[in-house]
């Protein structure tokens with residue numbers, strides 16, 4: 259084989275200047291020529307072997323991709339073809355990388371963040387930078403330049419706000435409901451502030467039909483929607499209101515229209531989040547008030563009688579009805595959310611409870627692929643947080659502020675929730691195909707790596 263590696267016979271090559279040149283001949287050329295023949299034979303044999311193995315592997319994998327009707331595992335891009343009893347695992351699972359970006363000038367939690375051009379607009383929120391670290395509700399609107407990390411103060415809001423829903427439509431940002439009080443018993447507001455992005459100016463819009471704190475909102479097909487949130491006694495809400503900004507007349511602003519009960523969310527939810535993807539609004543996670551048969555709500559109300567939701571609902575603006583979608587992998591309330599290109603949604607951080615205390619900040623990040631109705635676990639945040647928000651700017655996702663885990667004490671009467679973060683993280687991901695490994699778990703009762711409504715429905 260040494261001969262093969264040294265080359266069989268002398269050849270010639272063309273110089274860069276076009277003249278031909280003989281290669282230096284090996285001394286024992288005649289004895290080498292037979293060796294060269296053997297080499298050719300070995301090369302051909304090896305190539306044939308590789309081709310046969312590749313062909314077999316090719317047949318095998320093509321068969322597996324097209325027809326996952328067999329007992330172990332398959333790669334598929336069509337989750338609808340995955341048979342009963344199989345788990346699915348996205349090839350994008352765990353991908354992505356968070357790195358620290360320039361921190362905000364002020365701590366902010368329970369704020370709103372919107373992407374406009376290369377900027378992220380940071381709206382209101384709660385800051386803990388008052389005297390002696392006291393909390394104050396911000397009326398500041400800041401523009402964060404994602405290229406330089408510099409911040410510019412924009413027109414001040416008409417009043418301080420946090421725990422509101424927001425949406426952007428046709429160059430205007432709508433800040434809906436929320437509250438202006440940093441006290442634990444802050445009540446819901448019905449006010450709406452509208453920001454003109456190009457004019458850098460604020461105005462009040464029509465009031466909501468009912469006050470809402472911690473609602474969610476989004477805009478789709480020329481209309482703004484606000485839904486969910488909590489009422490005056492912190493019951494979670496399922497009702498939906500709609501605003502058509504084009505209905506404004508010179509004498510009257512556009513008015514909020516409460517939609518009928520047939521348009522209610524299936525699950526009432528406060529501290530929920532929403533985004534629009536194409537022509538659909540997704541209402542994601544949040545916290546639901548419920549009557550716990552096993553525990554008294556008079557004890558620790560929020561631990562005993564509220565539950566964090568994994569559930570997701572999709573709103574069709576034509577029929578004005580919601581339909582269920584795949585659950586998130588993790589239940590969470592008060593998290594960051596953003597719509598991504600390609601019909602995807604990213605959620606990061608959020609609040610969860612452990613049955614004894616709530617206000618546990620989360621690291622977990624998930625991405626939803628609308629076309630496949632599936633949630634995929636992605637690289638976690640470097641620092642756990644809830645009441646954070648995300649913006650997709652310049653091809654990256656930025657996570658702004660939020661709050662860290664509270665003291666390990668029951669949260670009733672505790673004011674550690676008034677802590678806010680200044681940190682910002684930027685998320686980098688690689689493009690990955692919509693390709694899934696479908697596999698039969700060795701033990702059917704083993705937990706699924708990811709869930710899909712399609713799979714669970716079967």
Ligand SMILES: *[C@@H]1O[C@H](CO)[C@@H](O)[C@H](O)[C@H]1NC(C)=O
Pocket residue numbers: 389390
């Ligand atoms: C800050 O705390 C100190 C010590 O408790 C107190 O003396 C002071 O009055 C506080 N300042 C404000 C503005 O609350």
Ligand SMILES: *[C@@H]1O[C@H](CO)[C@@H](O)[C@H](O)[C@H]1NC(C)=O
Pocket residue numbers: 363409410411
């Ligand atoms: C933000 O902080 C930086 C550095 O401290 C400062 O130069 C800048 O003026 C601040 N920007 C605003 C809008 O406060």
Ligand SMILES: *[C@@H]1O[C@H](CO)[C@@H](O)[C@H](O)[C@H]1NC(C)=O
Pocket residue numbers: 454455456457458
């Ligand atoms: C928004 O601002 C732009 C630019 O100043 C202005 O031309 C426009 O009239 C404003 N729109 C409203 C509804 O105020």
Ligand SMILES: *[C@@H]1O[C@H](CO)[C@@H](O)[C@H](O)[C@H]1NC(C)=O
Pocket residue numbers: 489490491492493494547
């Ligand atoms: C708030 O919601 C709760 C739970 O649905 C309900 O019991 C309560 O009457 C509502 N309060 C108000 C003021 O609407």
Ligand SMILES: *[C@@H]1O[C@H](CO)[C@@H](O)[C@H](O)[C@H]1NC(C)=O
Pocket residue numbers: 550551552
């Ligand atoms: C109440 O307790 C029963 C029995 O332990 C349990 O099956 C049920 O899931 C509990 N319900 C709730 C809402 O926790």
Ligand SMILES: *[C@@H]1O[C@H](CO)[C@@H](O)[C@H](O)[C@H]1NC(C)=O
Pocket residue numbers: 701702703704
């Ligand atoms: C499958 O897993 C469950 C829970 O992990 C266990 O109880 C059960 O014995 C396992 N079954 C087999 C056949 O290993």
